[in-house]
Amino acid sequence: MRVIKALLAVAAMIFVASCSSEQQTATATTTTVTPGSVADFKQNVGDRVFFDFDSSSLREDGRQTLNRQAEWLKKYTNYPVTIAGHCDERGTREYNLALGERRANAARQYLVAQGIPATRVRTTSFGKENPDPPGSDEQAWAQNRRATTELQ
C-alpha cells in the first residue's frame, strides 16, 4: 500500500513536471535558462505545491518541492516571495479564498522552517478565481488545489 502511494506520488510529480516544462517552452524557447532566474526556478525547482480536496496538509511531493524551493531561495537571496493559494472550483467563493490562504500559509511555514526568513515570504489567495488549467474535471481540479511560489 505504502509503495503504491509512493509510486503515485512519483507519477504525479513526473506529470506535473512535464506539464510545467511544456508551458515554459512556449515562452523560454529552447535556450538554456539562466541559473537564478525566474525561469530557472519554475523549470528546475518547481513553483507549484499541490493539495488534496478541501485540505491544506502538505503531501510528501509538496514537501520535496518546498525543500528544493528553500535550497534555491537560500542560494538566490534577492527575490522577495509571494505564495499564492488556489482552489478547485468545487467550493464556494469566500470559503475558497480562506482555504487558499491556508494552503499558502502551510507552504510558507514550511519554507520558514527550512530557514527562509519569515519577512521574505508573504501570502495571498486567489481562491477558485482564474483557474489554471481552466477545465472542469478531476485532473484540472487537482492542479488548481495548489500553492504557487511567485518570485517578485
Add this chain to the structure above:
Amino acid sequence: MLLPRRATILGGVAFAAGSAMPARAQLTIDMTRPTFEPVPIAIVDFAGDRVGADIANVIRNDLQNCGLFRSIPPSAFIQRDIDANAPPRFPDWRSIGAAGVVVGQVQSGGALKVDFRLWDVVVGQQATGLSFTSQPANWRRLAHIIADAIYKRVTGEDGYFDTRVAYVSETGPRSNRTKRIAIMDQDGANNRYITDGRTMALTPRFSPTLQEIVYMAYGEDRGPPRVYLQNVDSGRRELLGNFPGMSFAPRFSPDGSKVAMSISADGRTNLYEMDVRGRSQRRLTNGPAIDTSPCYSNDGSQIVFNSDRGGTQQLYVMGAGGGGERRISFGEGRYATPVWSPRGDWIAFTKILGGSFGIGVMRPDGGGERMLASGYLTEGPTWAPNGRVLMFFRENRGGGASLAQIDITGRFERSVPTATEASDPAWSPLIPQ
C-alpha cells in the same frame, strides 16, 4: 434624484377582494399556498405621452417576470378606447380572461406626473390607484413603483421591483478573467460599472441607503485582497480596516453602521466587525478554523456565518458582538454563504452535496430545511427586500456564469439577463423614495 413623496392617492379604496367571490381568476393571490395560477392581468399603454407605452412595458415585464402574474398581450385587448379616468367595460376584459386591468396617464412638460388605477375586473371596482410626480429621467423608477403597488395590492406582500442589483461582471478567458463590480436596475436596465477591471473585484454588497457598496478587491501588486468601501455616485473609495493579511467577505449591518468581514492571517480566518464611521474594529471569533461569509440577522442582533471548526463547512449563529456560537446546519453535505432574510424568517444558503451545488432555505434555528434549486454550480443567494424571492448565480461545467432568480416556494425560476456573464449578485433594499 429622489422622488417626492407620493403626492396624491387617487382613491385607493380598500375592499375585501374576492372573499365572497367564486374561485375563478381572482385579483388576489396567496403565494404561500402550494399551488396557484398566475393572475391574468392586462396593462394598457398609459395615455397622454409617448413615454406612457414605455412605462406600461416596464410594468408588464416586472409582473410577468415575478411569476405571479400573466401579462395578457395588448394584441388581445378588445376595448381600445379606454379612458384612464373612467371604469373600463368590464365584460370586454372578462371575456379575454383578465382579472385586473391597469390604466394610467402621463402628464409631461417640466415634471413627469403619472397616475394609474388598477381595476378589479372580477368585482367590477377600482382596487387601487396612485399618483406620482418626479423628474422625467425617473420614468423607469415610476414604472417600477407602480408595479410594486400592483404587486402589493394583489399579493399582500411588499414589492421588490424598485431595486438594484450589484454583481460581478465577468469577461475574458477563465484563466485570465476580468471581474469587476457592476450595478443595474433589478430588470437589467441602467447597467454601469463601479470598478475599472484593472484588478479583480468580488462580493459586492449594498449599504441600506444604496449610497455605498463594500466589496473585496486585489491591489496592483499581487498582494492580499482587501475590503473597500465605495460611494456609488462619486466613485470615491477607501480601504476599510487596516489588517496585515487578507480581508474579504464584507457585509453591512442592517442599520449600515457596521461591516462584518473575514480576516485571514497565518492560516486562520476569523470574523471582525468594523465601525464604518469611527473605524474602530473588533474581533468577533477567535480560533484556528475558517470563519467566513458573516451575515447579520434582520434586527441586527445576531450573525450567521460559515465555519469549518467542526471538520466540514457548516452554518453557525452567534450574538452580533460575538459569543454564544451554535451550529444550526445538521443535514448531509457542506453548507456555505448563509444569508438572513430581511423578514427574519429564513436563512438562505449554498449546499454542496455529492458533486452538485444547491440553493436552499432553513429556519434560523436550523429547522425546516428545503432545497430550491440545484446544478453543477449554484452559489451565493441574495434576498429581494420582501424576503420572498432569491437571486443567485449558476455556472456550467467549463464556465459560463449567469444570474438566476427563484421564489421561496421553488416553483418559479428564471434567468436574469445581464450585459456580460455575471456572478455574486447582491440585491438592494427598496430604493429610498
